[in-house]
Structure formats: structure tokens, C-alpha cells
Amino acid sequence: MFPRYVICAVLVVMLGLAAGCGAPPPKSDGNDTAAPNVDVNVKQNQQELPAPAPKNSPKAQEMMQVTTYHATEDAMYLVPETQSVPKTEHPLQTALENLVAGPQSSQLVSVVPAGTKVLGVKVKNHIAYADFSDDLIKSNHGGSTAEMMLVAAIVDTLTEFPEVEKVQIMVNGKKIDTITGHLDTSQPLARSENLIKR
Amino acid sequence: MPLKKMLSVLMLQIIIISQLALAVPVDAGASKQDSLTRLSSVRHAVRTDGVTGEKSLRLVVEVTGPVQVSKSLSSSPTPQLIVDIKGAELGNVANNIVLDGKIASDLSISSLDKSDCRLVINLPEAIDDTECKVYTLPEDTATNRPFRVVIDIDKPLSVPNFNFTPSLKGKVIAVDPGHGGTDSGAIGPNGVQEKAVTLAVAMEVKALLEKAGAKVYMTRVNDRDVYAPNDSATEELSARAEVGNRNNADIFLSIHANSFQNSQVGGIGSYFYKNTIYGKLLAQNLQDGMVKASGLSDRGIYPANFYVLKNTAMPAVLVELAFLSNPSEEKLLNTPQFQQKLAQGIVNGVNNFFVQAAKLGGIN
Numbered sequence: 001m002f003p004r005y006v007i008c009a010v011l012v013v014m015l016g017l018a019a020g021c022g023a024p025p026p027k028s029d030g031n032d033t034a035a036p037n038v039d040v041n042v043k044q045n046q047q048e049l050p051a052p053a054p055k056n057s058p059k060a061q062e063m064m065q066v067t068t069y070h071a072t073e074d075a076m077y078l079v080p081e082t083q084s085v086p087k088t089e090h091p092l093q094t095a096l097e098n099l100v101a102g103p104q105s106s107q108l109v110s111v112v113p114a115g116t117k118v119l120g121v122k123v124k125n126h127i128a129y130a131d132f133s134d135d136l137i138k139s140n141h142g143g144s145t146a147e148m149m150l151v152a153a154i155v156d157t158l159t160e161f162p163e164v165e166k167v168q169i170m171v172n173g174k175k176i177d178t179i180t181g182h183l184d185t186s187q188p189l190a191r192s193e194n195l196i197k198r
Numbered sequence: 199m200p201l202k203k204m205l206s207v208l209m210l211q212i213i214i215i216s217q218l219a220l221a222v223p224v225d226a227g228a229s230k231q232d233s234l235t236r237l238s239s240v241r242h243a244v245r246t247d248g249v250t251g252e253k254s255l256r257l258v259v260e261v262t263g264p265v266q267v268s269k270s271l272s273s274s275p276t277p278q279l280i281v282d283i284k285g286a287e288l289g290n291v292a293n294n295i296v297l298d299g300k301i302a303s304d305l306s307i308s309s310l311d312k313s314d315c316r317l318v319i320n321l322p323e324a325i326d327d328t329e330c331k332v333y334t335l336p337e338d339t340a341t342n343r344p345f346r347v348v349i350d351i352d353k354p355l356s357v358p359n360f361n362f363t364p365s366l367k368g369k370v371i372a373v374d375p376g377h378g379g380t381d382s383g384a385i386g387p388n389g390v391q392e393k394a395v396t397l398a399v400a401m402e403v404k405a406l407l408e409k410a411g412a413k414v415y416m417t418r419v420n421d422r423d424v425y426a427p428n429d430s431a432t433e434e435l436s437a438r439a440e441v442g443n444r445n446n447a448d449i450f451l452s453i454h455a456n457s458f459q460n461s462q463v464g465g466i467g468s469y470f471y472k473n474t475i476y477g478k479l480l481a482q483n484l485q486d487g488m489v490k491a492s493g494l495s496d497r498g499i500y501p502a503n504f505y506v507l508k509n510t511a512m513p514a515v516l517v518e519l520a521f522l523s524n525p526s527e528e529k530l531l532n533t534p535q536f537q538q539k540l541a542q543g544i545v546n547g548v549n550n551f552f553v554q555a556a557k558l559g560g561i562n
Contacts, residue, residue, distance in 0.1 A: 075458045076497070109460050142384030142392060143457025144469065144518055148502060152249040162341045167248070177431035181381060182454070182516065184505040186432060189248025194501075 062087040066095045067160045069153040069196070070103035071111050075145050077197035078152055079108055092121040092161055096130060099157045111149040113139035119172070121158070126165040127188045128158045134171050137179055144182040151183055152192040159191040166190050235263035236289035237307070237315060238344065244298050244353075251503030252472050253353040255301040259317070261286050261345045269332040269349075277321040281332050281349055284314050301353045323354050355475045357558070360513075362448070364556035366549050367411035369449075372442035374506060375400035375416070376454035376516075379423035381434070384457035386528035392455045393421060395531045399519060400453045402541030407548070415445045435505040442510045449480060449548065450514035452506050455531055457523040464524040465495035469516045472501035475558070476513035480551045484517055487547025491539045494520055494527070513551075517544065 064087040069078040081103055088094045096118040102110035116139065119131040140146070155167040166188035168175060177186045239260045246253050265285040272278045279302070288309045295305045303320040310316050329352040337345050375396040377383030383392025397418070404414045417424050417438040425437040442450035456467065468485040470477035481499040489496045497518075507514045519540050520527040530536040 071459070073460055073462070075460065075463045109458075111459065141457045141459070141523060143521070143523065144454060144502070144504070144516065145456050145463075145467065145521075146458050148249050149458075155248045162343075178435070178505065181377060181383065181431060181435070182502070182504045183249065184432075184435075184503060184508065189503075190246055192247045192249035194247050194250045194252060 064088070064091060064094075066091065066098050067157065068095060068099040068103075069111075069156045070099075070105075070108040071149045071153075072197060073107060073109055075109070075149065078111075078149060078156065078195050079105075079197050080156075081105060081108065090121070092123070092128060092130075092158060092164070093118055095157050095160070096121060096154070099153060111146065111153045112136070113141070113150075115139050123161075123163055126163060128161075128164040128167045129170055130154060130158060130167055131170040131173055136169075136171055137176070140180050142180045144180070147178075147180045147182050148195065150179060151185060151189065152195045155189050156191055156193075156196065235261060235265065235286045235313075237283070237286055237291045238262055238289050240291050240295060240305070240307070242295070242297055242305075244301065247503070249503055250472070250501045251508065252501050253301070255298055255351045255353070257297075257302075257305065257317075257319070257349040257351075259283070259291075259347040259349075261347060262289070264336075264345055265334065265347065267332050267334055267347050269330065271325065271327065271330070273324045277324040279319040279321060279325070279330055279349070279351065281317040281319070281347070282310065282314060283317065283347055286315055287313055288315050301351050317349070319349070319351070321351070325351065325354060329354070353472075355478065356473060358474050358476070360476060360555065362552050362555040362558075364553040365411075366407060366545075366552065369407075369412040369552065370415070370445060370447045371407055371412050371548070372415045372417070372445060372447035372450045372510075372512075373400050373403055373407075374438050374441070374450065374452040375418055376452060378418050378421055380427045381423065384455060384522045386457075386522035386531075387461065387525055388528055390522055390528050390532045392457075392522055395455050395519065395522070395537070396453045397421065398534070398537045399541050399544075402538055403451070403453070403544050406541055406545040410545070410549070415441050415447060417441045431505070436509060439506050439509040442512060442514065447510075447512050449512055449551070450506070450510045451484070451544065451548070452504075452514070452516040453544075454516055454518050456518035456521045458521060459523075461523050461525065464521045464527050465497040466492065466520060467497035467518045468499045469502040469504060469507065469518070470499065471504070471507035471514065474513065476555060477507070477515065479554060479558075480513045480548075481515045483551040483554065484515055484544055484547035487545070487550065488517065488519070488540055488543040491543025491546065492520070492530075492536070494530075513555075 063084045065082055066085050067080050067082045069080055071078055100112045100116055100118055113135055115135040117133040119133060122129045154169060158164045158167045168188040169185050179185060237259055242257045244255050265283050268282050270280045291307060293307055297304055303322055306318050308316050331350045333348055335346040335348060377393040385391055404416060407414050423429055423434060425433040466488050468481040470481040485499050504516050507516055520531055522528050
């Protein structure tokens with residue numbers, strides 16, 4: 001058997017790798033065209049990114065950048081907001097949790113219905129499956145403007161990640177046809193750049 | 199060797215190998231920096247905006263260093279978009295690339311001089327300056343992306359052979375009061391329900407259109423689900439689109455009221471699916487008619503990937519009468535006089551649409 005300290009050391013290296021290769025910085029211009037065809041889940045993809053291994057200092061909190069989208073007060077556009085947050089092993093979920101938490105700026109308006117929880121995000125074949133609690137529909141006040149802003153904010157927040165090309169919105173683990181009866185959300189949706197304020 | 203020990207050794211090896219594998223591409227990337235800037239690859243894809251439904255062709259030219267770009271449009275002898283890339287030589291990229299055919303036919307790349315390249319994109323139809331964008335993206339080391347030149351070209355609106363006469367007489371019009379039955383739609387702060395407002399306005403629209411000699415098919419004439427109570431959204435929305443398709447309607451009007459998180463937001467908006475010139479023309483006329491008749495603020499017309507617009511075979515528009523989430527607009531939307539004004543504005547818009555559409559021709 002290996003002495004216990006060797007196994008501990010191995011574990012520390014593994015953790016370091018996972019934590020050190022977290023989310024890429026945001027790319028506000030989005031994915032340009034199809035990324036290389038690899039089938040990955042989020043965790044694997046982090047490790048494939050060529051970032052240097054971290055210096056494993058427990059004192060310095062590792063940070064990552066997360067970009068989320070929120071509406072202008074007049075509900076005409078979405079505006080990206082980039083924050084530095086403590087690094088996590090599931091940056092896509094962290095990004096959605098930041099989206100749900102709402103904007104930092106008082107000039108912007110949250111587009112996610114109150115009480116909505118992020119249940120999880122998985123990436124398969126470049127499609128992010130973003131799962132929310134049913135508050136996404138039940139606490140939604142309706143209106144096509146609100147629906148367009150909400151769908152675009154979810155899709156644009158997740159397509160900031162290079163491994164994500166399209167987003168399938170889900171509620172309680174199931175695909176949904178629509179949120180409030182205007183947009184067709186039954187299929188994975190590509191990034192919406194046309195609602196973003198330039 | 200005991201199994202546990204073998205597994206531990208194997209695990210350690212995997213970790214060491216994976217770390218080595220990680221280190222290699224980083225070194226390789228760092229060592230090939232100092233040659234001349236050149237084009238290294240050209241990719242293209244047709245993209246559909248997930249929310250607005252707009253289609254565009256994106257061309258991405260990867261370059262090994264920063265460059266400057268400029269674009270120009272030429273219409274003779276055939277439509278072309280010309281993009282000059284300054285500061286890069288022609289690398290080992292294909293000189294001719296066949297594109298999707300509908301948005302752009304093909305691309306040829308040539309050297310202008312030692313450090314400049316020219317991209318000539320042949321287009322099936324002339325486009326204007328607002329329908330194409332050319333810009334650069336910086337290198338992104340974290341995601342391993344080089345400098346890029348990005349060219350976006352919008353899909354042009356098609357001009358189908360519709361033959362409209364310039365009046366409402368004899369027209370077949372599908373009118374869709376939004377929501378209904380188990381789906382109340384948006385609800386205002388004082389409890390006014392979208393499904394009731396849309397039905398009231400739609401019934402007025404029906405009466406005015408019939409008075410002007412049009413044949414109207416309604417998706418519903420009372421408070422009900424069009425397909426079945428508690429149906430799926432796809433069943434419900436396709437049943438509505440089907441009323442237009444089954445009856446060969448000339449146009450499809452879906453009537454809704456809006457809502458947003460901020461109760462200050464107000465005004466009228468109209469949405470179309472960006473496929474033919476007629477959808478946009480109908481949206482603009484309905485919008486102008488409603489704004490003029492109501493005096494509410496004009497939020498404009500927008501392309502949207504809405505189910506009933508995408509799945510109807512005729513020019514189709516979804517109008518948002520005003521915001522139920524705005525208390526003063528909620529009050530207005532609930533009064534018969536204001537509903538009548540909006541209905542009259544919609545009918546004026548439909549009439550103006552047919553006058554303008556008739557001028558666009560077809561093969562009369």
C-alpha cells in the first residue's frame with residue numbers, strides 16, 4: 001500500500017488541477033462558429049483547457065470571471081455584466097446562479113422571475129441543458145418582452161462559455177415548449193446577439 | 199501485487215500523464231510566435247439568433263496576429279462584399295470557398311500586395327451596409343483562440359409572389375386573441391387578465407374587418423383553450439397557426455398585451471418573423487396604426503422567433519397592445535373605449551398594408 005501521505009498528495013494535486021482550470025474569461029462577442037467537435041461534460045472540459053496549474057496556496061482565494069445578462073430599465077436591450085467570483089468546479093451553474101441573483105448595477109433589471117432556482121447545467125454535444133425550478137414559469141408575469149429578455153439572458157450567459165453553442169431550457173428536468181406562450185423553446189437555441197446593447 | 203495497490207499506482211500514472219499532456223500544448227503555443235502575420239484558417243456557418251430568429255452567415259478568418267479590416271459593397275456587375283485585411287499575408291488557406299448559396303455564394307481570397315489580402319464574397323442579391331458587419335476579435339489565450347476577422351452577413355428578406363389587391367374587400371384574415379381558457383396570459387397589478395383584453399380587442403377587430411368586406415377566421419371567440427384545457431404549448435400554438443393555414447388566410451394577426459418586471463415600462467410593439475418582406479411591412483403598418491390611434495409610446499417593430507409567426511404560411515404579426523404590468527396602461531386596456539381605439543388602429547394598419555403590398559406587385 002502507499003503510505004497515507006502519498007495518497008493525500010495525489011488528491012491535493014487532483015483538486016488543484018480541477019480548481020485551477022476553471023472558467024475561461026468571458027468573450028462578450030460570443031462563440032463565432034462551431035467549436036471543434038468534442039463530446040465533453042463540463043468537468044472534463046475544464047481540465048482540457050490549457051491553463052497553468054495553480055500555486056496551491058490555501059490563503060489566496062482563486063477567482064473567476066462570470067458574465068451575465070440583464071435588461072435595461074426600458075426593457076429594450078440586454079447588457080452584459082462581468083463579475084469576479086470565487087472559483088468553483090461548476091462555472092456554468094455559478095454563472096446561472098449569478099444571473100438569477102440579478103444585476104449589480106441599479107440601472108439594470110433582473111429578467112428572471114423571483115424565486116427561480118438553478119437545478120443544474122450539463123453540457124453534451126455543445127448543447128447546455130439548463131434546468132430551473134418551475135418558478136421560471138409559475139412566478140412569471142407573462143408578456144413577450146419579458147419572455148424574450150429571459151430566454152436571451154439565459155442563452156447568452158451560457159454561450160459565453162466556449163464549449164456551449166446552444167442552450168436547451170428545462171424545468172424540473174424536462175424540456176419545455178415555451179415559457180409564457182410566445183417563443184418556441186422546444187429546441188436548443190443559439191446565442192442571441194441582436195438583443196445585446198452595443 | 200494486491201489489487202488496491204495496483205489501482206493506486208495506475209491512478210498516479212494517469213495523473214502524471216494527464217499533467218504532462220496539459221503542459222505540451224502550452225509550450226508549443228508559446229514557441230511559434232515570431233513569424234509574419236498571415237491568414238491561418240477560414241470557417242463559415244449559418245447561424246439563427248435563438249430569440250429573434252434572424253438568420254445570418256458568419257465567416258471567421260483566423261490570423262496569426264493583429265490586423266486592420268475595411269469593407270466595401272459593390273453591385274456591378276454582380277453584388278459583392280469586399281473585405282480588405284491589412285497587415286497579413288495570404289497563408290496556407292484555400293483561395294476559393296463555396297458558401298451556403300442563399301446568403302452568399304462563394305468567397306475568393308487573394309493577395310493585394312505583400313502584407314494585404316482581399317476577400318471577395320459573391321452575393322446572390324445586393325445588400326446594404328446595415329446588412330453586413332465586419333470586425334476583428336483579439337487573441338484569447340485562455341480559450342486558445344487566435345486573432346480573428348469576423349464577417350456577418352444577414353439573410354436577405356425574400357419577396358414571394360403574393361398578389362394583393364389594395365383593399366380589405368374579399369380578404370381572408372385570421373385573428374388570434376392571445377392566450378385563453380386555462381392560460382390567462384399576463385395579469386396586471388390590479389388583476390386585469392391578458393386573455394380578456396386580447397379577446398375584447400380581437401372581437402372589435404373582427405367586427406371592423408367584416409364591415410369592410412373581409413372574411414375573418416378567429417382562433418377563439420370566447421374564453422377557452424384553442425386545442426384543449428391544460429394542453430402543451432406546442433399543441434395550443436400549432437392549433438392557432440393552423441386556423442390561418444387551413445383557411446388560406448391572406449394574413450395572420452395575433453393580438454397580445456405585454457408585461458415586464460419594471461412597471462414603468464410602457465408602449466406598443468409589433469413582432470414579425472424575418473422571412474419575407476411582407477411580414478415586416480405588415481408589422482410596420484399595424485404598429486403605425488396602433489400608435490396613431492392610441493397615443494401610446496412607440497417601442498418599434500422587431501423580428502421574433504415566435505411560434506405562431508414561424509409556423510404560419512402567410513404574412514403574420516404579433517402585436518403587443520400595451521403593458522398590463524404598467525398600472526396606467528392596465529387601466530386603459532380594461533376600458534371598452536380604449537379597446538375600440540386600438541382595434542380601429544389595427545384595422546387601419548391592415549388596410550394600409552394591403553394598399554402598400556399591392557404596389558409591391560407580384561405578377562399582375
